[in-house]
Amino acid sequence: GAGVSQSPSNKVTEKGKDVELRCDPISGHTALYWYRQRLGQGLEFLIYFQGNSAPDKSGLPSDRFSAERTGESVSTLTIQRTQQEDSAVYLCASSFRLVDTGELFFGEGSRLTVL
């Protein structure tokens, strides 16, 4: 597709369950980012992938959060043993990072609700 695609768009789960969110970046974009946005709040950086380099995981809030990316393609964000405070919109963005001024292109987000 032409843009960043995220799935599912909405996910309702019970506390304690694991969830997996998927992001398809724009083809050719070397950089991929995950952000969390709680209701009415700003974007919170979670993790950054750049090509085949080790990811920057400095934003992950706990060891319940993990993410993978194969090469420069699809990424998955996994949240284990979900808690109510994990409820938020999870946004994925990709960028042609080799350019300093590379614009971040965002998906529409995955809205997670933990009951």
Added chain:
Amino acid sequence: KNQVEQSPQSLIILEGKNCTLQCNYTVSPFSNLRWYKQDTGRGPVSLTIMTFSENTKSNGRYTATLDADTKQSSLHITASQLSDSASYICVVSGPGGSYIPTFGRGTSLIVHP
């Protein structure tokens, strides 16, 4: 610590009026500053980018300014429309290397008819 502060936190204006949003940053070294617009329930979309040597840039009714000496930027919206209602996010990036842009918390703008 790199930080981006935006003001006001929220703003309500009448359709047709102008407004100015502010962004102060402490990101160093500096490469560029972008303003993004985030409509409710959507992902942010870039409106404009400012690099070190640029002072003013316009995109339709949006005009961004940058003062790299004082590390301040503004976004001016002229003749506001109902569709301008959104969150406006200031994002500052450094050059090369580990590239984690610093996001402001955004200004929520509501335009009333």
